[in-house]
Amino acid sequence: MIRDITLGQYYPAKSILHELDPRVKLAATMIFVISLFVARSPVGYGLATIFLVLVIRMSKVPFRFMTKGLKSIIMLLMITVAFNLFLVDGNTLWRLGFLRITDKGVQTAVMVGIRLIYLILGSSVMTLTTTPNDLTDGLEKAMEPLKKFYIPLGPLKKFRIPVHDMAMIMSIALRFIPILLEETDKIMKAQMARGADFESGNLIQKAKAMVPLLAPLFLSAFRRAMDLALAMEARCYRGGEGRTKMKPLKYESRDRTAYGVILGYFLIVTAIERGVQIYGWIVALPGRWMAVYQWILSFL
């Protein structure tokens, strides 16, 4: 159950998405997420759905790999949906004691739910089709302009944003997620075999039961970190300076096309949302004109 988290797990396959420049995928994910917040109408959501389905089909990653990532946020999802369902004001549809469900509540709950699910799916597509190394290369390259800025700390010392180091830390963290998850699973089973109980009891008891799980996990994580640092140094790692790239990032025509597609998608979503607004505005127009007309008349 704990291995179901797919975030940060690369799924090797041959697809256009796998071959795209990681910067494109990063930007596209960001734009997709923004588009989810721009979309308010069913039409907007429909477009996002179509886009997402097409992208998932293109990625050639089995759909169940994506949904695995969803299982990990199911609690968060339920809580968010429940809050929206019960706490948003509007016309009451159903009532039981102090709990009531309103039409607006249902609307927002569904919207927020879809938004969260699409958010996870969208970012899963990115992490599943991009190797963590590519991802951090992309981040590093995208953050390159930041290298020019620094905070002066005294006359000789400057604090520069450690872009390369941050990227390296991220890539290693991503690489070790599956390994540490497997380890958690193993420790859990080992403790369960000796009578540990992770399932029953109230929240506090459950939290307490996690201690014999977390302590060895942390210990082993530190040991792994030490080993890895040693192995990296033994292979001449000494920071970003003077390092060449095995896979240097270069935009190709398919990357430019992809930028075009994602921007086009975003413009259409915005236009539709705007359109819905403008349509509403136009519908309301005669009334407004009347008001203005009356307002002018009132002076006469």
Next chain:
Amino acid sequence: MIRAEKLTFDYEKLDETGQAVSMKRAVDGVDLEVRSGEFVAILGHNGSGKSTLAKHINAILLPTEGTLWVDGMDTKDENRLWDIRQDAGMVFQNPDNQIIGTVVEEDVGFGPENLGVPTDEIWRRVEESLQAVGMLKYRKHSPNRLSGGQKQRVAIAGVMAMHPRCIVLDEPTAMLDPHGRRSVIRTVQKLNKEEQITVILITHYMEEVIEADRVFVMDDGKVVMQGTPKEIFSQVDRLKELRLDVPQATLVAYELQKRGFPLPDGILSNEELVEELCRLKSKM
């Protein structure tokens, strides 16, 4: 290629304030010379100082006393640190904790990237090294899905891609099953023979040192025995004293000898044993 003179290393145990409370001498006055192209094995039980010695060759640890030269470079010379590490690559025990990349080929490319090798050359080296360890068809795989032996071979390829003259393997097979162990050792032997890479294999599996040119046995930080595998394994009593196993064939031959069968010393493999026994039988 590698020369150590009176090499000594102390582990310091620090208390909370950072004061040294006790010292443990892990390596104690070791003199050692490894020639270029040799296959050298270092044996010893846990805590004999063999891993500490190995870490000196890669300049991960610096000697407390004495000197170690790699290809004429003193490991204490900080300006040559990266040259030394490039020259003497290191493979560690745990396959999971030394693979940095998420795809096999990216991991193999990590070393050359650090050395500042141009991109085209990196790709050439990656292909070449993966070919050399027989892992070329797994180049696009995720290391998590490989077996232990395969992971270790990837790690060896990662070192090979840096074009070292010498590889130090610190118990590379300790966490592997017999099949993986065999594949790793065979790979190392092949590199030694075909690419003339100097190999220093640290292990406590006797079967792995049979093919070595020379064997050093360490105990309590000191080199207590050295010689060819035949010379070492003919001294079964001495090895037992050092709490080391001997290969099964050697042990059988030794016990037969004790019971009065005229077998020669230093039988290492099953084949040799069978041959000698057949010869003995035909004489009877």
